[in-house]
Amino acid sequence: MTVSECSTDRQPALIDVETFFADPQFANASISPDGARVAYLAPHRGRLNVWVRDIDRTHDDAVPVTGDARRGITTYYWTDNPRWLLYLQDTDGNEDWHLYRADLGDPGAPAVDLTPLEPGSRVVGAEPLDSVPGSVLVTMNRRPLFFDVFRLDVATGETVLYREQDDPTATILFDRRGEPAFRTALAADGLVEISAIDPGGHIRLLRRLGGAEHPMSVQPQLITADGKGLLVGSFQDGDDLRLVRIDHETGAETVVAAVEGHDLDISGMMLPGVLPPPVHTDRATGEVLAARFVGDRPHVEVVDPHFAGVYAALRELSDGVPGTLSSDLSGTRWVVTFVHDRDPGVTWFYDHATGAARLLFRSYPDRDPADAAPMEPVEFAARDGLPLHAYLTLPVGLEPRNLPLVLLVHGGPWAHDAWGYSEDAQFLANRGYAVLQVNFRGSLGYGRRHVTAAIGEFARAMHDDLLDAVDWAVGRGYADPGRIGIYGGSYGGYAALVGVTVTPDRFAAAVDYVGISDLANFLRTLPPFTRAYSVNNWYRYVGDPENAEQEADMPARSPITMADRITTPLLVAQGANDVRVVQAESDNIVASLRARGVPVEYLLADDEGHGFANSENRVRLYRAIEAHFAEHLGGRRGAARE
DSSP states (O other): OOGGGSOGGGSOOOOOHHHHTSOOSSEEEEEOTTSSEEEEEEEETTEEEEEEEETTSOGGGOEEOOOOSSSOOOOEEEOSSTTEEEEEEOSTTOOOOEEEEEETTSTTSOOEESOOOOTTOOEEEEEEOTTSTTEEEEEEEEETTEEEEEEEETTTOOEEEEEOOSSTTOEEEEOTTSOEEEEEEEOTTSOEEEEEEOTTSOEEEEEEEOSTTOTTOSOOEEEOTTSSEEEEEEOTTSSSOEEEEEETTTOOEEEEEOBTTBOBOOGGGTSBTTBOOSEEEOTTTOOEEEEEEOSSSOEEEEOOHHHHHHHHHHHTTOSSEEEEEEEOTTSOEEEEEEEOSSSSOEEEEEETTTOOEEEEEESSTTOOGGGSOOEEEEEEEOTTSOEEEEEEEOOTTSOSSSEEEEEEEOSSSSOOOOSSOOHHHHHHHHTTOEEEEEEOTTOTTSOHHHHHTTTTOTTTHHHHHHHHHHHHHHHTTSEEEEEEEEEEETHHHHHHHHHHHHSTTSOSEEEEESOOSOHHHHHHTSOGGGGGGOTTTHHHHTOOTTSHHHHHTSGGGOGGGGGGGOOSOEEEEEETTOSSSOHHHHHHHHHHHHHTTOOEEEEEETTOBSBOOSHHHHHHHHHHHHHHHHHHHOOOOOOOOO
8 A cells, every 4th residue: 555545534633833833731750858849840820830749749739929911931940948839930041040039938929039130140050058948059150151059048038159250161070068079060071080188178180081081071970978079971982971980089990880882871961950860869878879771761770779679669650760759858658750752741750768659740631642753763874884863753644655765964063863762853744744753963862873873974974974864764654755844943053954965956944943054154143152062063063163173174064155056945934143153144144045045944033042932832833744745745734723
């Protein structure tokens, strides 16, 4: 049977865009330190806000404790005082994060900005300070180029400088008593220097790690429970990223967790509190419980014998993989969210003392996982022999032959696609497209060789990997070679623009979402404080625009200089407040096309940054994507709501 002979009534019903891209009903749950309450995100005043309820109650009994009507909240923190909860918020996606305090005793009271900062400065983290109850350590750059550490009294808002940095690349790591124990800093040659801080403040170099194989720096960086070791990801003398302990006295490395042929998954360091962390630790003691590794499905390597029993019980609750975990201070009561390819968020409560467990909520209770498309891991080789790992999502109810295909390219590029629920992949599959997500060279999670193979290969071998992935799908018969689309955000948007400039005949449609068009301009317009951190990523992999010889190579890899080759139907989407890929990156490519009379659709959101967060903007974006691919690739299209 051919695709044209398949009846569309075998396919799942079309989920309209408004439903598909509405905010989740529940998300990002965590349990309170005493185990009595659970906090989570849910809609309130048209945005995601933090709600709190007793652990034994339902959402009907919950109370919204934040009331932001402008932009949804993603990151929040319990404190050691049951009255206060903290959360991060920026302004319309500009990433100038401030730390706010919500009063759980008076949920209707206005939130208090504890970190009033000048534009361009931001909070990057808040950690409990056990030695001073009622306080947290907050890292922020009141001095634009330096991220200093401050002690903040949650109740009064008093802020005191705790540790001033002398190097814009340096990080001071504190033990559980709040004493400085380790220092990491980026040397001029790109290696990360790890030093011990001895009593009296003397800094003693222990080891030099990494370089280009750590484009996002050495991650994680966690002090051990006893304060005498530092946990980091290290390749040591092999190709796999392992979790190792560096001794404070000797600098010796000891492997804490390793899985042959797999990397420690550090992606959670980029979205803490939202994505699972690379290392799960005991909330009370800081002892390592387990580590996460990259695989066809995420793999959790249990380290702590007691936690092994907890984890075995959690695994019985779902056929997914445990994702974010939180427990009370006793380690008895747990809230766990599962990663699953067909279910966009299931959260359970489990009591290890009694063995009792119950479903807390599903993020989208109106979604039937049976209607979703499985995400299948696949492997093939690039043209130079480099192994490539990818995920193929095929639409339900259609014969997997000669389908329109969308090549969905992840951002970063130092990130990776992983098994789990992808809104983009599921939406496109629901519209009848095969979706291919390839972890091209440079993607993290597949070894030292894989990531460093991307050095100097923007718009070259990195692009060839994407073409090789398409050729694999066509060669296997999944994809119609005349109906291939390319779509991505950030680096993925750049990849889409490279696709329609470097290889203008390969794609029938393209979507560039907050993507780079001019490498030199992109690098020059990054926030000033990022320059010190760019040695092992952008400058090593692409070049430094302040170096004339390196800048001279960038036009050949910048879509803006090849815009006259674009004939592929193109959709461009951009946030006006994007500080990573500034609006000019999209404005200029659109202006170039319009000057030639080439049709291009341009969506600009005035209240968004590096990606659209507000549901009305996501709906607008995906309506446009749906129409764009339906017109040029031939997939299904739903009716818009009036």
